[in-house]
Amino acid sequence: MADAADVVIVASAFGTDAVRTGGHLKWAQASRQAGAAGFEVRRELFADETDATPHNLRVLGRQIAELGLWSVFSTPASLYTAQGKLDADALRLSIEEAIALGARFVKLQLGGFAADANAAVIADHLRCAELRLVVENGQLAKGGSLAQFTGLFDALAREGHGGLLGMTFDIGNWAWRDVAPLDAAAPLAAHVEYIHCKTVVGEGARRFPAAPAADDAQFAAVLDRLPRHVPRGIEFPFDTSRVETDAAHYVAWLAAA
Template identity: 85%
Template sequence: MTEAVDVVIVASAFGMEAVRAGGHLKWAEATGRAGAAGFEVRRELFSDEADAAPPALRALGKRIAELGLWSVYSTPASLYTTDGKLNADALRVSVEEAIALGARFVKLQLGGFAAEANAAVIAEHMRCADVRLVVENGQLAEGGSLAQFVGLFDALAREGHADVLGMTFDIGNWAWRGVAPLDAAGPLAAHVEYIHCKTAVGEGARRFPAAPAAGDAQFAAVLDNLPRHVPRGIEFPFDASRIDTDAAHYVAWLAAA
């Protein structure tokens, strides 16, 4: 029998406006009801900047933990600036906020990484931090190319800090870059520590995230080529007319897929 894996529900799966209006805790409670193991807090969905202050994050993290969930802290900040330099300030702030929340992972976008990782500085920032740094492939050309991620992990190894961070592999986001996710899974699988699960429908600017079909052979093949033990995040929208039923269904399905 295949061992079940941890499933995380990303807050945005409940609808971005619903999260901004109702707050993260409401949807963390729905995540708990669905049987998930974790909940991803999205910084961009806070209704007020005060929600990102340490006392508010600590209070939210405490309530999430009381629900029996662990958390991911996701921020739209990029690890590298558009000119390829390490964005040390964004890293510091993101890590501090994630620590206040009590998150297991802090997730940033890659940004404009070019050649030098500045790995020693990243290692110093993470040295005493009880949270794991992961970077995600995004939908934009900057921070979303396969070559950038291959280059990043090569640079980290070259600079002597191969394990200083891991990757959030977003299966659906590769479609925005015209990359088959199975082609990306091979060279990046060794670095993947968290998976965002979704597919994409539509074309060009009219492309949207969607739930994988039960018989989607390509999606299943991608999962088969990524580490089995790492958590899987649901980042596709639930049906607003039956959120609890939809969430529970997809948690159970993805845990066993």
């Protein structure tokens, strides 16, 4: 049997309002009880901007670590502006906040990357940071296309910084771009360091994240194509009538899938 994968629970799986009301620590505790290895803190779910101060991030980070969990710091900021330029200010702030939290990964959206990665500047920002920068395929046209991601990793290699950063491969988000996730997995697998696990129900603009079915052959095929050793994040909503049971069930299932 293959080794179990680390499973992370993304805070939003517990519900946006629940996290903003109860705070991240409450749901980190629930994640630990469910058997997760890690917990993804979502900056956009902070109840107040003061939650993002260095002091409060350090406190939260210590509390998460004391539970025996490692953390991901996720921000809605983009690495590149809509015009395709590196957003060095957003990168700097995101790294500073992730370091304060003590995160293993800092996750940004890709944004409007076009051609130049500006890899030397990214490398300079990451020089003393003991974390990994990962960019996620989003639901929007800018930052969600397969061509942008293959172009980014080609550009990093061309600029002499292959391996500088990795990818969060969101299986469900490809649906918003009408891309089959298995088609994206083949060219991107070598760069994937974290997986957001969800499927999608609905059509057009009314698409919603959902839990994969146990017999979902397409979802299983995508997982098989991606690296086995990278952590898998639960980013689909739990059933609010049985949150604890749902969380424990999906952690165990995804670890072994």
